[in-house]
Amino acid sequence: MLTLQLRELEEDGIIQRKVYPIVPPKVEYSISKRGESLKPIIDAMWQWGKDFLTTVPKDRLKPTPKRQPKAAILR
DSSP, X not given: OHHHHHHHHHHTTSEEEEEEOOSSOEEEEEEOHHHHTTHHHXXXXXXXXXXXXXXXOGGGXXXXXXXXXXXXXXX
């Protein structure tokens, strides 16, 4: 799933992918100039979310679920 999303972002010109011809394989991703142009939009969305959380009644916020340890399989 992650690979598919990264490839779509690369095809759209949002990120750049650099493949190194080594073993084991190494790939680096970086944001492109087009991707940088999204920063004001992402910052605005972050600020909206932050402001929204300050206006939501506390009883409406869901607590973060605690992860339950996986039960040991007895044999």
